[in-house]
Amino acid sequence: MRDSSGLLEELNPKQKEAVTWPGGPVLVLAGAGSGKTRVLAHRIAYLIGPGGVPPGKILAVTFTNKAAGEMAERVKKLLGTGSGPSWLGTFHSVCVRVLRRDGQRIGCPSNFTIYDRDDSVSVVKEIVKELHLSDRDYNPKAVMSKISGAKNALVSPQDYPCPDRYTRELVRLFSMYNERLKMYNALDFDDLLIRVVELFSGDEEVKRKYRSRFQHILVDEYQDTNRAQYLIVRHLAGEGGNIFVVGDDDQSIYGFRGADLNNILDFEKDFSNVKTIRLEQSYRSTKFILRAASSVVRNNVGRMGKELWTENSPGEKLVLLQAFDEEDEADMVYENLFRSGRNLKDFVILYRTNAQSRPLEETLRRRGLPYVVVGGVRFYERKEIKDLLAYMRFIANTDDSVSLKRILNVPPRGIGPAVLKRLSDFAGRAGISLYEAILKAEGVEGVRERHLGGLKEFRNIIERGRAVIDEQGAAEFLSQIIQDTGYLDDLLAERTRESESRVENVRELVASAAAYEDRASERTARGFLAEVSLFTDIDGWNDKQDAVSLMTVHNAKGLEFPVVFVTGLEDGLFPHSNSFGSPSGLEEERRLFYVSLTRAKEKAYLSFAAQRRRFGDSLPSFPSRFLKEIPEELLEVESSSSKTLDAGAIVRHPDWGLARVLRVEGDGEDAKAVLRFEAGFDKVVMLKYAGLVRVTEEELWE
Numbered sequence: 001m002r003d004s005s006g007l008l009e010e011l012n013p014k015q016k017e018a019v020t021w022p023g024g025p026v027l028v029l030a031g032a033g034s035g036k037t038r039v040l041a042h043r044i045a046y047l048i049g050p051g052g053v054p055p056g057k058i059l060a061v062t063f064t065n066k067a068a069g070e071m072a073e074r075v076k077k078l079l080g081t082g083s084g085p086s087w088l089g090t091f092h093s094v095c096v097r098v099l100r101r102d103g104q105r106i107g108c109p110s111n112f113t114i115y116d117r118d119d120s121v122s123v124v125k126e127i128v129k130e131l132h133l134s135d136r137d138y139n140p141k142a143v144m145s146k147i148s149g150a151k152n153a154l155v156s157p158q159d160y161p162c163p164d165r166y167t168r169e170l171v172r173l174f175s176m177y178n179e180r181l182k183m184y185n186a187l188d189f190d191d192l193l194i195r196v197v198e199l200f201s202g203d204e205e206v207k208r209k210y211r212s213r214f215q216h217i218l219v220d221e222y223q224d225t226n227r228a229q230y231l232i233v234r235h236l237a238g239e240g241g242n243i244f245v246v247g248d249d250d251q252s253i254y255g256f257r258g259a260d261l262n263n264i265l266d267f268e269k270d271f272s273n274v275k276t277i278r279l280e281q282s283y284r285s286t287k288f289i290l291r292a293a294s295s296v297v298r299n300n301v302g303r304m305g306k307e308l309w310t311e312n313s314p315g316e317k318l319v320l321l322q323a324f325d326e327e328d329e330a331d332m333v334y335e336n337l338f339r340s341g342r343n344l345k346d347f348v349i350l351y352r353t354n355a356q357s358r359p360l361e362e363t364l365r366r367r368g369l370p371y372v373v374v375g376g377v378r379f380y381e382r383k384e385i386k387d388l389l390a391y392m393r394f395i396a397n398t399d400d401s402v403s404l405k406r407i408l409n410v411p412p413r414g415i416g417p418a419v420l421k422r423l424s425d426f427a428g429r430a431g432i433s434l435y436e437a438i439l440k441a442e443g444v445e446g447v448r449e450r451h452l453g454g455l456k457e458f459r460n461i462i463e464r465g466r467a468v469i470d471e472q473g474a475a476e477f478l479s480q481i482i483q484d485t486g487y488l489d490d491l492l493a494e495r496t497r498e499s500e501s502r503v504e505n506v507r508e509l510v511a512s513a514a515a516y517e518d519r520a521s522e523r524t525a526r527g528f529l530a531e532v533s534l535f536t537d538i539d540g541w542n543d544k545q546d547a548v549s550l551m552t553v554h555n556a557k558g559l560e561f562p563v564v565f566v567t568g569l570e571d572g573l574f575p576h577s578n579s580f581g582s583p584s585g586l587e588e589e590r591r592l593f594y595v596s597l598t599r600a601k602e603k604a605y606l607s608f609a610a611q612r613r614r615f616g617d618s619l620p621s622f623p624s625r626f627l628k629e630i631p632e633e634l635l636e637v638e639s640s641s642s643k644t645l646d647a648g649a650i651v652r653h654p655d656w657g658l659a660r661v662l663r664v665e666g667d668g669e670d671a672k673a674v675l676r677f678e679a680g681f682d683k684v685v686m687l688k689y690a691g692l693v694r695v696t697e698e699e700l701w702e
Contacts, residue, residue: 007046007078011038018277019043021244023216025237025271027264028246031308032293032598033284033560036246040220041074043244044088047216049079058085059214059236063221065090067558071220087214091229095192098199102206106199113186120144120177120188127176131169136493138169145496147174151190152226152258154197193228200235207235215242222247222267226258240272249304250297253554253592255584256497261302278306282598284560286315288634289604293597296629300587317636320627321607324640324647325618326356326568327515329609330363332640333565336605337369337548344370346562348549350596352574354379354501355508356567357550359515370547374555380532384491384502385509389532391481392525395465398435405434411490413454422446435462461485474528475513482506511613553596564600566593569608569624593626606635610660611647620660620676651675651692656683658695 008016015035018028019042030036044060047053062068068089075084087094100110115123124147125140150160157175162168181187187195200207217237219225222245225233237243245267252261268274282290290308297303319336323329337347349360358379364371379385387410390403398404409415426444427437441447441455461484469477482488488506491499516531517523549561553574568574574593579585597604606627611618649661651673659675662682666672671687685692 007042007049011042012281014277014279014281015039015042018279019046021275021277023242024240025242025267025274026244027222027267027274027276028244028279029276029304029306030246030248030279031282031306032248032251032595033282033310034279034308035283036220036248036279037071037074039279040218040246041071041078043218044071044075044085045078048075048083048085053215055083055085056087057213057215058087058218059094059216060085060088060218061091061094061220062088063090063224065093067220068093091225091232092189092192095196095232098196098210099187099192102199102203102209103195105203105206106195108187108195109185111185113184114192115181115186115188117144117189119186120147123180123184124173124177127173127180131172131176133169133173136490137166138173139494141499142493142495143170143173146170147177148188148190149258150174151188151194152228154194154227154231190228193226193232197228197231197235200232210236211238211241217241217243219243219245220247223249223252223261223264224254224259225263226260230260230263234270237271243271249302250300250306250591251557251595253557253588253595255588261584261588265302265304280306280308282308282310283312284601285310285598286312286602288315288317289597289600292318292604292630292634293594295631295634296597296626297590297594299629300590302584302587316603318604318606318630318634320635320637321605322637322639323607323609325609325611326359326511326613327363328640329567329607330359332638333360333567333605333607334363334367334369336638337563337565338367340563342563344546344548347565348551348556348559348561348563348599349565349567350551350553350556350599351567352553352576352592353504353568354382354552355504356573358508358512360550360567362512364548371550372547374549374551379505379508382502382505384487384505388478388481388487388506388509389529391461391465391485392478392529394435395462395469395481396526396529398462398466399433401434408438408458409454411486413457415451415454415458419447419451469525472525473513473517473523474525475510475517477525478510478513478528482510507614514613514618553592556599557595560599560601562601563603563605564596565605565607566596567607568612569606569627570612570621571624572621573612574624575626590626593624610650620662622658622660622678650695652695653677653683653685654691659683 008019011019015038018026018039028036028039030039040060044058047058048055060071062071072084072088096114099108099112103112104110121140121144124143125135128135128138128140128143157171157178160167160171160174162171181191200210214236217233219233224247233243245264247264249261249264252259252264255261268276285293287310290310294308321329321332321336323332333349351357351360357373361371361373361379380389387407390406394400394403394407405420408420422444423437423441424434427434430437437444438455438459441452447455461481464484465477465481468480472480488503491503491506513528516528553566575586575589579589608623608627609621611620647661651659651661653659653675656677657679659677662674662676664671664673672684673687673690673692675683675685677683
């Protein structure tokens, strides 16, 4: 075991103060790259070593199993023994242990089953069917999302507001769902937390037992705690117990999952005699990157405030890439990446939504650079993309039974495995293809009248597609499939965050088809399929290879890279349009941008496009408002040289402000311009009288 001097020699003065603070409530505000994981590990080791606290008397809570495992290894290495804390894990894993031991006191048998989200959705689906409700109106995923949101906020079915018939039915589903889980002796992920809150709230004896067991409680990423997690901490620590939390209010980016920023902002009010320690020395980023990030996040009102500083070198200026469209943006990212001469694993390309990965992936693949999509699947491997491509493939080749089996009941049309087996058996006996069997389904034994409607609907979609596949462009053909199948309508009906992401992916696929038409000599669906096959048929890159990383900004939290590209920095995309009209939502988007910048150690590239395809149409874009919050002297601007920006020129109208030029019609005295203004409306103006002034991208930052 290392002595106290050995444990402390690697720490700076503020880190040392946090590690050695004697006790009581402690809030460690740890800025990006300031060594919060080091502080937590050293604090635990210090308590066990020089502090003499038995390992079993320490509760340390992290937010991922991976973080818990890494923390345990660090502590063991610091102590030089295997005697780390026995209660180190995620909130959910800790709650499982509590409920296995004492849950029976609130009617929760110790042998309960834990249901994941798919299990929960299946239960809701079962109940919706029993009640004869429309699964379009009460989509099981959407219902489960609302139930989970209520549970996270500790709202029971009895307390759920019911202003209309829809929500009354929703509450009935919520109540029946809870009853069904109880019948099945099961808890979902949300239950693991709220049942422990219920246990501690209603059983003083149990609460006292756990309070006396845990002499010290440590919580990582405290800014990401929700209401239930906050109450668990309060119950265990009391008002003035040894509660040590580490977090960064500027990195709270999970409000959509129920995280409550006020938990960290109000810590000094919630506990008595709080010691607040700010870790403001950053060891990760250069001075320029740190200044840029701090300049942006400083505009948030909901923060405790800290001034990060570093002894690192000033480094290079941040590079602002001004692209024509998303394809051009991907090319500019590639060019800067390629000419750097660095190892590919030094780079990460960040984006706000998963759908943005498509042009980036295509460019990297076309240029022969290996990449790995972190925290998700590659664009062309996502379910909704594979479904729609399967429709295209099958229409192009009706002998393709693999694609047929994938799409026959997608979206659901009442054709289950039993019907498929009868059709396959018939095709085998008759020596015909599966699709020919479907065309003759009326004569297939065992195919009932109720199945024929769905089969007829499917046949009509396919035959309409076969009639136009060689006449329409790829994007138009794909759009017809989406409309005929109702695929997008089904996703929109789900009304969940997951379905919103999938809708964006579907729209991005249409944009991909439109981009293909722009650059290809053969503009048909068949040509598009031939190109796409290069993206889907080649084996994925080994993630241990030297490869570029691609991920959303949310997935990048906690990571760092020498070089970071933050793409799609346009108002409506980053910040996302969902945050408009919500001050707290916009502040979370700003924190998300702060997180993206502070992933960079040495170099940061920021990019936006003058126009971007949305569902096949190219629409003008405006630079993200966050870019204007970065001091001009920290930015080096690089404009696209491969395409003219005239089509998306920025102009200033004397009355209505900034606008993009969508198109110019006519010439001479009769010339008109169609403008899309920053406020979101379109106007047609006579150039002769409009008084428009051309504005360069550089002037936008002045």
